[in-house]
Amino acid sequence: MAGASRGESRGIAVVGASLGGLRAAEQLRAAGWHGAITVFGDEPHLPYNRPPLSKAVLAGHALAAGTELRRRPSVEDVEWRLGSAVTAADLTARTLTLTDGSVHMYEGLVAATGVRPRRLPMPGGPPRHVVRTLEDSTALAAGLAAGARVSVIGSGFIGCEVAATARTAGCAVTVVAPETEPMASALGPHLARALRLRHEARGVRFHMGRLATELTPEGCVLDDGTELRADLIVEAIGSLPNTEWLAATPGLDLTDGILCDAHLRIGGLPHAVAVGDVARFPNPRYGPVPRRVEHWSVPGDTARHAARTLVAALTGTP
Ligand SMILES: Cc1cc2nc3c(=O)[nH]c(=O)nc-3n(C[C@H](O)[C@H](O)[C@H](O)COP(=O)(O)OP(=O)(O)OC[C@H]3O[C@@H](n4cnc5c(N)ncnc54)[C@H](O)[C@@H]3O)c2cc1C
Missing domain, CATH: 3.50.50.60 (FAD/NAD(P)-binding domain)
Known part of the structure; x- marks a missing residue:
């Protein structure tokens, strides 16, 4: 001082x-x-x-x-x-x-x-977003054009809400998370499964039981080697x-x-x-x-x- x-x-x-x-x-x-x-x-x-x-x-x-x-x-x-x-x-x-x-x-x-927001511990990747502040939300909204490929990392409340909003905007949305079902700890396994099925019926694709291990300019790489192409990443990991x-x-x-x-x-x-x-x-x-x-x-x-x-x-x- x-x-x-x-x-x-x-x-x-x-x-x-x-x-x-x-x-x-x-x-x-x-x-x-x-x-x-x-x-x-x-x-x-x-x-x-x-x-x-x-x-x-x-x-x-x-x-x-x-x-x-x-x-x-x-x-x-x-x-x-x-x-x-x-x-x-x-x-x-x-x-x-x-x-x-x-x-x-x-x-x-x-x-x-x-x-x-907790951030992913690796560098690089396409444009990366979080949602906590007004500025975060308006910056992400600008990227949610129809046809944009959006990878949401994390399947808690915010990850699921962003996935739904992005899908409604016409984006191609994937969700990646290590749990077996989205929001399972908050909802329990049965409701969580129903939530996933509902998201899937609307076109969201899930990679459950998976971690993002690398971010590249083209998207992200999962721990089973899957490469997800993404125009932007949303970090929703707590x-x-x-x-x-x-x-x-x-x-x-x-x-x-x-x-x-x-x-x-x-x-x-x-x-x-x-x-x-x-x-x-x-x-x-x-x-x-x-x-x-x-x-x-x-x-x-x-x-x-x-x-x-x-x-x-x-x-x-x-
Ligand atoms: C995208 C989003 C959606 C949500 N949706 C829901 C929902 O549907 N239902 C629900 O129940 N809850 C929801 N929540 C949670 C809810 O908004 C929070 O529980 C609530 O905002 C907590 O308020 P808070 O004031 O404790 O903390 P915060 O809202 O985090 O506010 C803390 C403030 O302190 C400031 N600050 C931090 N450090 C300092 C410092 N050193 N000096 C000065 N200022 C500082 C921060 O910048 C921030 O402005 C949502 C949250 C988010 C981010």
């Missing part, structure tokens, strides 16, 4: 300006926090909805601008610091360091930094939690997300909580082992709980 400018204390800092960050700000107000709230987001946009990115926006049926999430009047006075990534945090001194080197002091912290900005904080468990207690507190600290995709927490619905859940409803649910935890700690109320 040498040479860094030191800002004044600004109430509660929320890191991540997406669904979780927005819901956290709203729930902090609902929980009775009247002080300042500053939300830092590395994307240039106000919070927007991601589900349409693999559906209506990708299909060209919805405008990117239409995905912006409605903000409740209670968060009108929230300060949005967009295009402003947090690079480090000191949870003891209660400071955040931003990309420009400036330092922001806070009283309470909400971590809402979500996840990013996600990685955005926790690097907390890596220097001693005592935190950042294995697959930020480990929280049942009140969403980070590292047992009363003034730091996590919400949304990045939070790994014990949830009686799924058993005693803490886990992350990447589902649209989780940022809202965790924000409600985390906001109560944080406001109670900062105001000294039960």
Whole structure:
């Protein structure tokens, strides 16, 4: 932090300006926090909805601008610091360091930094796409011309949704994944098989039980030697939690997300909580082992709980 400018204390800092960050700000107000709230987001946009990115926006049926999430009047006075990534945090001194080197002091912290796409570990290939941001979705949509050959690597939710959207656009679509059936872990074998048959009836070709081992300018090579010709590749092989900005904080468990207690507190600290995709927490619905859940409803649910935890700690109320 040498040479860094030191800002004044600004109430509660929320890191991540997406669904979780927005819901956290709203729930902090609902929980009775009247002080300042500053939300830092590395994307240039106000919070927007991601589900349409693999559906209506990708299909060209919805405008990117239409995905912006409605903000409740209670968060009108929230300060949005967009295009402003947090690079480090000191949870003891209660400071955040931003990309420009400036330092922001806070009283309470909400971590809402979500996840990013996991990438295939090899170089090369035809144009490669992922779908996480508005820019990702519009870039991929531009490549989904009728007749384009699209190889989707990964057969989870996003892989299957992209395959369906690309096929509807008239692309020749193949899906490659190591599992026996698409989305088998989420749906179970019978429903997963039915899903595959439905995709196949619409013309999607599957290479299940296979890995992509090499990317070439012409497409990809599978572990059985099959060469798939593709004009573009979509990498849909899962996600990685955005926790690097907390890596220097001693005592935190950042294995697959930020480990929280049942009140969403980070590292047992009363003034730091996590919400949304990045939070790994014990949830009686799924058993005693803490886990992350990447589902649209989780940022809202965790924000409600985390906001109560944080406001109670900062105001000294039960
Ligand atoms: C294509 C797609 C389709 C989906 N479809 C569905 C669906 O149909 N149903 C469903 O239930 N769920 C769906 N989801 C999942 C749902 O969108 C997520 O669960 C939700 O967006 C999680 O919100 P979040 O705020 O926790 O994380 P994110 O939305 O990932 O937001 C985190 C934000 O923090 C920012 N950030 C990260 N690091 C930093 C940093 N150091 N400093 C500042 N900012 C940072 C990120 O850039 C991002 O803007 C979909 C997701 C995607 C990508």
